[in-house]
């Protein structure tokens with residue numbers, strides 16, 4: 083059987099075409115951490131991750147340390163029988179950051195693909211070449227919104243980032259977005275935990291009064307406050323999505339038991355790999371919970387893995403796969419509201 087005999091870490095910098103700002107952070111350039119593995123049969127593949135300390139709590143230093151010590155030790159000399167079984171056997175119970183495990187798991191799926199002579203997409207059962215996606219409208223002043231939308235004319239599904247502002251300003255931004263994008267555009271609102279329960283309810287009531295037709299409100303309040311999401315949901319007909327509140331299967335079960343949300347946003351890095359992300363999706367499907375697949379601001383390999391999961395698990399949905407649009411250089415292209423490769 084194939085054994086992993088060597089692993090190492092490299093880095094690459096990816097400049098963004100414009101600054102990506104949310105209530106949690108602002109990013110101009112990504113540092114992609116690449117985790118390479120080599121087998122005794124000569125296969126050489128890599129997975130990758132990025133630090134998003136404001137979301138996962140995982141810093142670049144800790145990720146690199148985990149990859150070079152705990153996770154490298156778990157891999158070297160172990161027989162490879164396939165990515166998901168290897169993950170559960172050797173990685174799942176290791177004390178290491180999810181961001182680091184995610185890079186390892188992507189590398190394991192790349193290895194499975196290489197051994198089978200397939201692509202990562204094929205090994206994840208993705209047969210589509212394009213997928214509908216939203217595009218982020220970053221946290222900005224209202225005056226900037228017309229130009230931001232002018233730069234995004236190929237899209238009709240928008241995810242607008244909101245932060246700390248008066249209710250009047252928040253609503254004015256959505257009204258302007260609705261006005262410019264038209265009645266048929268989809269508008270998703272993501273305050274990235276910046277609001278209170280009361281502010282969220284007030285916002286949704288005001289948006290309803292003006293018929294702004296918000297598709298969903300994503301993670302308006304603190305990640306730990308799952309019962310608060312349930313209170314917001316009980317006060318509005320607008321759908322509520324969890325993002326930072328869902329990292330694990332246990333989080334999903336807690337959200338389900340509280341009847342807290344209508345949808346969950348699944349991302350490989352915050353789940354700790356492709357395998358646990360697929361486990362959450364499987365559980366969400368079993369309980370009839372809607373989901374979308376998203377990414378962090380990350381590199382093409384991570385986006386490819388998310389694309390493959392979205393395309394295999396829910397090809398006819400508008401996912402959250404705009405990260406490559408922000409990259410100065412990417413193998414993905416965007417047109418007519420779709421991401422393709």
Ligand SMILES: [Mg+2]
Nearest residue numbers: 272300301325
């Ligand atoms: Mg989000």
